[in-house]
Amino acid sequence: MKGKEVxxxxxxxxxxxxxxxGSMKLMTTGMLTGNKNKWRLRYTEMQxxxxxxxxxxxxxxxxxxxxxxxxxxxxxxxxxxxHRYESSYRTPYGSLDMGIFPTHVKYDVADDGNGExxxxxxxxxQGQYTSFHNLRIxxxxxxxx
Numbered sequence: 001m002k003g004k005e006v007x008x009x010x011x012x013x014x015x016x017x018x019x020x021x022g023s024m025k026l027m028t029t030g031m032l033t034g035n036k037n038k039w040r041l042r043y044t045e046m047q048x049x050x051x052x053x054x055x056x057x058x059x060x061x062x063x064x065x066x067x068x069x070x071x072x073x074x075x076x077x078x079x080x081x082x083h084r085y086e087s088s089y090r091t092p093y094g095s096l097d098m099g100i101f102p103t104h105v106k107y108d109v110a111d112d113g114n115g116e117x118x119x120x121x122x123x124x125x126q127g128q129y130t131s132f133h134n135l136r137i138x139x140x141x142x143x144x145x
Contacts, residue, residue, distance in 0.1 A: 113141030
């Protein structure tokens, strides 16, 4: 598929150890490319406290979802059910070791561009468990964006 503009609803829920649960919801537009074998989704999110923009590139291929987030709070993540992935979380103050352990990795995108991505994963920073996350992205093909 050539690039198709899509409307995204990104919903995240974090069950934290030491603080209240955090939730976020973002509606934005993005660009979806690919086909039933491999999809690439690109969109921009804004940091709510600084209004800094971050470009997100998510690739869905063979049951594995990869996500690259650029900017001063950047990271690379690989979501493969039952496989721990270690990376770093870059901040303006330095990098932190980060690990994720996905317990649920599912995506379903139709040829018309409609679909959903659902990720559930445990997150640890500097080797310490911090939270359990549920990230859901609803993708709706745009007719007139």
